[in-house]
Amino acid sequence: MRVHRMPDGASRDPPGTADAQALPFEPGTFDAVVNAFGMCHLPDPDLALREALRVLKPGGRVAFTVWDVPERAVGFGALYAAVRAHGTLDVGLPAGPNFFLFSDPDACAKALLGAGFVSPSCRQAPQSWRMATPDQLFEMVAAGTVRASATLRAQSPQAREAIRAALRDTVAAYASGDAFDVPMPALLATAVRP
Template sequence: MLRSGGRVAFSAWAPAQECIGFGMIYSAVQAHGRMDVALPPGPNFFLFGDPAQCERSLEAAGFLSVTVAKVPLVWRVASPDEPVEVITKGTVRAAALLRAQAPDALAAIRDAVRQAVGAFARNGAFELMMPAVVATAEKP
């Protein structure tokens, strides 16, 4: 329980169109697979990627002195295959979305992501913009 005067902070990924790594995965699924696979109910993954939504939610919960900032981050990967591998092994819902694809669709998704990552080659690696939103507030 947060005491009066205590501070809360959280971070969330910016929307998919700004988070190149996530955006290219979801775009590839939309183009070559299915988004309507059976997943347990859950909130919109990018809900708090909207700074205004962070502010509204914290204020609605009664918090004061709300600050929200976008932090520019870069995901550096060594190969064009790495984003799908990391998402598959390091996330829950996005990994479940990929696992639910038909084998031929998953192969096309992997190929599309591989091609998309290639556009971000820099100094022997691949640099994908992955900004985050960081919000803080104080309990009255």
């Protein structure tokens, strides 16, 4: 989780990086706390939200993004469906919440209110991943993600090839001219510290 301090009239200080569940900052220090696609990697995301509330000034804002539900975030939906069909999800990763836990706007609002925030807002942020080839989705996930890439590395060679073939078929359905546009909407959740 990144926290940004924006002193009045001064240029922005470089962001700090800290454990989202145990921020090493005084209460009421920050104007904003932002978590970009990190909530699905935390063992206790509710604790992270309470920590964000603690370090925010009154009127400060928290914002986080997560992937939309797997039916709409096609890349991850297809990936996890292919792993379930051809491999295993039980690969010994550290504890974490359901990857799509906060893909439900009601779950986001409930978590934000439960942490003590007010005025929660959750909205879809449409986007897609543009790829040059149908194999690029597998390569992007393998090289550019955390839990998903660890899940792929833990599969047998035969399972990895079957997963790659399933992803290739999914991406091929999203041909757009000489490229492939795979829907990957996110959900943006925000709230205010009272």
